[in-house]
Amino acid sequence: MSYTSVLFNKNFTFYLIGIAFSNMGSAFTTFVFPLMILKLTGSAFQVGIVSALSFIPYAILGLPAGALIDRLNKKTIMKCADIIRFVSYLSIPVLSFFNMLSIFQIYVVAIISGIGLVFHSISEVSIIPSIVKEEDLASANSYIYATQNVSEFLGPIIGGLLYTYMGYSILIFIDSMTFLLSFFSLILIKIETKSIFNQEKLSGKNFLSDVKVGFDYLLSNSTIRVMAGVVSLSNLIISPYYIYIVMFVKEDMNQSSQALGLVLGISSLGALIGSLSASFLLKLFNFGKLIVIILFLDTIFRLMLPFSTYIFILIPLLGLTYMTQSILNIAIITLRQKKCSENMLGRVNSVFKTMVFAFRPIGLFLGGILLENKGGFYALTISAVLFIPLVLYILKNRFYQVEEY
Numbered sequence: 001m002s003y004t005s006v007l008f009n010k011n012f013t014f015y016l017i018g019i020a021f022s023n024m025g026s027a028f029t030t031f032v033f034p035l036m037i038l039k040l041t042g043s044a045f046q047v048g049i050v051s052a053l054s055f056i057p058y059a060i061l062g063l064p065a066g067a068l069i070d071r072l073n074k075k076t077i078m079k080c081a082d083i084i085r086f087v088s089y090l091s092i093p094v095l096s097f098f099n100m101l102s103i104f105q106i107y108v109v110a111i112i113s114g115i116g117l118v119f120h121s122i123s124e125v126s127i128i129p130s131i132v133k134e135e136d137l138a139s140a141n142s143y144i145y146a147t148q149n150v151s152e153f154l155g156p157i158i159g160g161l162l163y164t165y166m167g168y169s170i171l172i173f174i175d176s177m178t179f180l181l182s183f184f185s186l187i188l189i190k191i192e193t194k195s196i197f198n199q200e201k202l203s204g205k206n207f208l209s210d211v212k213v214g215f216d217y218l219l220s221n222s223t224i225r226v227m228a229g230v231v232s233l234s235n236l237i238i239s240p241y242y243i244y245i246v247m248f249v250k251e252d253m254n255q256s257s258q259a260l261g262l263v264l265g266i267s268s269l270g271a272l273i274g275s276l277s278a279s280f281l282l283k284l285f286n287f288g289k290l291i292v293i294i295l296f297l298d299t300i301f302r303l304m305l306p307f308s309t310y311i312f313i314l315i316p317l318l319g320l321t322y323m324t325q326s327i328l329n330i331a332i333i334t335l336r337q338k339k340c341s342e343n344m345l346g347r348v349n350s351v352f353k354t355m356v357f358a359f360r361p362i363g364l365f366l367g368g369i370l371l372e373n374k375g376g377f378y379a380l381t382i383s384a385v386l387f388i389p390l391v392l393y394i395l396k397n398r399f400y401q402v403e404e405y
Helices: 010-041 044-071 074-097 103-131 134-166 168-188 207-220 222-238 241-252 257-267 269-284 287-307 311-339 342-374 376-385 388-396
Strands: none
Touching: 010 044, 010 103, 010 134, 010 168, 010 241, 010 257, 044 074, 044 103, 044 207, 044 241, 044 342, 074 103, 074 168, 103 134, 103 311, 103 342, 134 168, 134 257, 134 269, 134 311, 207 222, 207 342, 222 311, 222 342, 222 388, 241 257, 241 311, 241 342, 241 376, 257 269, 257 311, 269 287, 269 311, 287 311, 287 376, 287 388, 311 342, 342 376
């Protein structure tokens, strides 16, 4: 199978188009949200609080969501999640137009959109094996991440211009519309996703037993267990990283919003390079060895980044961290998809992602405090140093020996 053969899969192409538009809208919102909150409140701590609130639904709903996703139609769940996020994000420009927007209303939007994110993100990883053949999984994941990376490149650059001349409302309005486009793209996909209601019962009579089965499955598989530990702890460390960069460029380097957009946009080309090269690298190295090498390089780049005194040094270093993270994400997701049977994937993904995202609100809360008191330079330096134990952990567990099967 060639790298491009998956693009001849009509269902995957529809899915990819929908996710591409949604990713572009999300890139606008990711860029503008910290600036909007800083404009409304003047507080870096509030930026951390809003970001933390958006991930709290994962800590509460992540586990039962996986059981529900395995029991119901994944495509239907994703369509409902798109509508939830469309309505929640649309409320911000509407309230702003009537001069009724406050930080408390943004809290509510963060929580509601976070609920939509829980169900959509778990479903989207679980639905891919129903859309493409197993031999196309790595290529499909690479294309999905490539669309995300293109959005992360164009989003901040376009967002910086639109924010400068038109304000934050237009960017969030566009994002809300992209969720509608994603909704309609899902309607065009013709697939049958398996439901355990239509099969022999695999996990007991209720959601709690399903959750336990997913958790037991994760713990019994040493590869997935170590991956969950590494990704969970890395999310604790780098969940506020985007905010660190925003504050580092705006405050420590004293740059404009347009300059910030250029830094974030151009450096995100590294993530695009990573996503496009991941499939090739996964054929060149075994999964475990590649993950160990890339995590080691990621740590080195992060240690160097806070000492970038000029934008022309910051951009390539930030781009290298985006590249390594993109490769890591694709490798870990593909390995998880290959290690789990389809009827377990939703539950395992929900346990995995709940472990991962449960740490994000904590990291964002602590990161907000760190930024408020120490600033971007110290926040970036401390987060980089904390990556060293993660490298030692995967070496101790001999993760470099992990094979695809």
